[in-house]
Amino acid sequence: MPHTRPPATLLDLRKGEEAILDRIDLPDDVSLRLMELGFLPGSRVAASFRAPGGDPRVFRVDGTEVALRCETAARLHLRPLPKPDAASAT
Amino acid sequence: MNAASNLPVRAAGEAGPPPSRVVAVVGPPNSGKSTLFNRLTGLRQKVANFPGVTVEQHLGKLRIEDEAELDVIDLPGVYSLNPRSEDERVTLDVLMGRMEGVPRPDTILLILDVTNLGRHLVLAAPVLALGLPTLIVLNMADELERRGGDVQVEELARRLGAPVALISAASGEGYDTVLQFLRGRIGIPRPVELPALNDLPRCREWAARLGAEAKYLPPAPPVWTRRLDGLFLHPVAGPLVFLAVVVAVFQTIFSAAAPLMDLVDRAVGASGDLVGRLLPEGPLRSLVVEGIWGGVGSVLVFLPQILILFLFIGLLEDSGYLARAALIADRTMAKVGLQGKSFIPLLSAYACAVPAIMATRTIENKRDRIATILIAPFMTCSARLPVYTLIIAAFLPERPLLGPLLGTRAAALLGLYVLGFAAAVVTARVLKSSILKSERTPFVLEMPPYRRPTLRQVGLRLFDRSKVFLRRAGTVILAMSILLWGLAHVPTKNGKAPEIADSFAGTIGRTVEPLIEPLGFNWKIGIGLITSLAAREVIVGTLGTIYGIEGDDDGASLQAALRHDLTPAGAVALLVFFAFAMQCMSTIAVVRRETGGWTWPILQFTYMGVLAWVGAFVAFRLVTALLA
Numbered sequence: 001m002p003h004t005r006p007p008a009t010l011l012d013l014r015k016g017e018e019a020i021l022d023r024i025d026l027p028d029d030v031s032l033r034l035m036e037l038g039f040l041p042g043s044r045v046a047a048s049f050r051a052p053g054g055d056p057r058v059f060r061v062d063g064t065e066v067a068l069r070c071e072t073a074a075r076l077h078l079r080p081l082p083k084p085d086a087a088s089a090t
Numbered sequence: 091m092n093a094a095s096n097l098p099v100r101a102a103g104e105a106g107p108p109p110s111r112v113v114a115v116v117g118p119p120n121s122g123k124s125t126l127f128n129r130l131t132g133l134r135q136k137v138a139n140f141p142g143v144t145v146e147q148h149l150g151k152l153r154i155e156d157e158a159e160l161d162v163i164d165l166p167g168v169y170s171l172n173p174r175s176e177d178e179r180v181t182l183d184v185l186m187g188r189m190e191g192v193p194r195p196d197t198i199l200l201i202l203d204v205t206n207l208g209r210h211l212v213l214a215a216p217v218l219a220l221g222l223p224t225l226i227v228l229n230m231a232d233e234l235e236r237r238g239g240d241v242q243v244e245e246l247a248r249r250l251g252a253p254v255a256l257i258s259a260a261s262g263e264g265y266d267t268v269l270q271f272l273r274g275r276i277g278i279p280r281p282v283e284l285p286a287l288n289d290l291p292r293c294r295e296w297a298a299r300l301g302a303e304a305k306y307l308p309p310a311p312p313v314w315t316r317r318l319d320g321l322f323l324h325p326v327a328g329p330l331v332f333l334a335v336v337v338a339v340f341q342t343i344f345s346a347a348a349p350l351m352d353l354v355d356r357a358v359g360a361s362g363d364l365v366g367r368l369l370p371e372g373p374l375r376s377l378v379v380e381g382i383w384g385g386v387g388s389v390l391v392f393l394p395q396i397l398i399l400f401l402f403i404g405l406l407e408d409s410g411y412l413a414r415a416a417l418i419a420d421r422t423m424a425k426v427g428l429q430g431k432s433f434i435p436l437l438s439a440y441a442c443a444v445p446a447i448m449a450t451r452t453i454e455n456k457r458d459r460i461a462t463i464l465i466a467p468f469m470t471c472s473a474r475l476p477v478y479t480l481i482i483a484a485f486l487p488e489r490p491l492l493g494p495l496l497g498t499r500a501a502a503l504l505g506l507y508v509l510g511f512a513a514a515v516v517t518a519r520v521l522k523s524s525i526l527k528s529e530r531t532p533f534v535l536e537m538p539p540y541r542r543p544t545l546r547q548v549g550l551r552l553f554d555r556s557k558v559f560l561r562r563a564g565t566v567i568l569a570m571s572i573l574l575w576g577l578a579h580v581p582t583k584n585g586k587a588p589e590i591a592d593s594f595a596g597t598i599g600r601t602v603e604p605l606i607e608p609l610g611f612n613w614k615i616g617i618g619l620i621t622s623l624a625a626r627e628v629i630v631g632t633l634g635t636i637y638g639i640e641g642d643d644d645g646a647s648l649q650a651a652l653r654h655d656l657t658p659a660g661a662v663a664l665l666v667f668f669a670f671a672m673q674c675m676s677t678i679a680v681v682r683r684e685t686g687g688w689t690w691p692i693l694q695f696t697y698m699g700v701l702a703w704v705g706a707f708v709a710f711r712l713v714t715a716l717l718a
Contacts, residue, residue: 068534
């Protein structure tokens, strides 16, 4: 097991870190609302500012910033960014 | 990037659409929709409600040179036309001509934020599918240029099958193209095939492809927004800035408004004297000078304070700070069982509970929505401001507390705002852990970039507010003043008006006196409490009329007369009473409409009334004991 696991959900993203949205594990009406705001599977998501206290958090997606509570962010699953080249070792 | 290049090139052989008569302005939230609407209609607009639903409809008129007058409808901000929320349903119904009482639009202005073109262009698919002549208005052209972005307007128009204008609604750049379009002077490109509307990922791909074909270069990220968020959302500095903003608002309400209020006061006094001299001695003069000038005039004095409050609210809203405030507040709201989205209606309840209660429709969860409606009237609305400042100024001498930053009077006012907020929070907690318990709903809120509020936008808002305030002074308060003057002048004794204590008004006041005596109020305050059931600030007009009839004609003596009728403990009790009681017909009416029945408004009125009485009683006893 590597020491630093890749972030599994939006909640695991550190500030400034980026990943690809894989799937949304939420009821249809909520996930549709999120998709309209840019959270489409396959799009890049980055963590941005947090409210004082750490919850909710702001995420950068599709040219905009959207605030989500931690409990919601934990339901948006990620996959790592495609490697730009093979040079970066794990 | 100039206006002329916005004209599509492929107008060959195709005439423009016939000149339009009903224009709908459609667009996502934060696209600058209202700014464009304000530019189109200016002062010629009004706010109404769509029949049967709670969505506000903004209607306006536009005349282009000497051509026919156009009706302009500003629709709610939507991300899609899937009728899931009430906003989207209304938008779709109006566009399809299915909304009763609203003419079917024959032209659409679809306004999109060009700094975020990819995502906003998704809305173009369902709107163009309606088949109406549509101009795609790409807003924020200045912002795009400043941040180094670019787009080829003609190419985009060709690929979209609709004319495109690149404008800045705030500065007016490129605005002429919009007018040209409305006059039917712009050709419409050949329609193109649109993607399947119910497939969101495919629509987004379509939008991205169109952007690429139009050589769309997204602008650099908004540097200033990042910098400002670094401050406003800082774990320590953020809440401190929030607090500083609030304190500054209250201090300004007292200090900056004072000279303006003096001015209005003197104008009211002088015009009253003038009218008094012109009228012959008799009942008519008494009615006009004591009844109308005394009643309406004493409320008019507070217009500057209310405008300053709205100026601040407008600046916070237009700049984009409000979304950050909601973010900061979400955790606190979550603790009482509500969510950050409830915070925005609650914040606007500081202006007035009526629009705040209508704004709760953005809350998807019904129980959260009712809880927010029930606590909104606890927030200190602008109608309480005249009552508060009158009593505070009469009983509390002004002394600096924090140097020139915060005086005693502003601090007392701030305290009353906190009191109302605390009552709201406790009530929410009780409601959400009992009758309105529900699962937590997700909080999803877009953070718009910070924008510089424009003079035009803020000015229009203040103009609108003055109109509302003056209309109330001219209707509710005028009617109550005349009614009260009448009740204070009958029954006549030997053909002469009675002492006010013996009049009908006095009798009514004396009847309720036993009920309010434990709170330290006498029958004159009692009359004020009854008339203020119509609207809170009416009590100021009522006291003005009563003291006017009693013969204290000097304007400043309203404060002196009040000191004669209330002990300091009674004054505190009166403030607490006004903080809690639901004295507002309009609010009761809007709660009935929003909740679809009398159950909630009756419950709310009773609860707030009992709380007001008990709170005032406790305050009266406490302060009496403290001062003894």
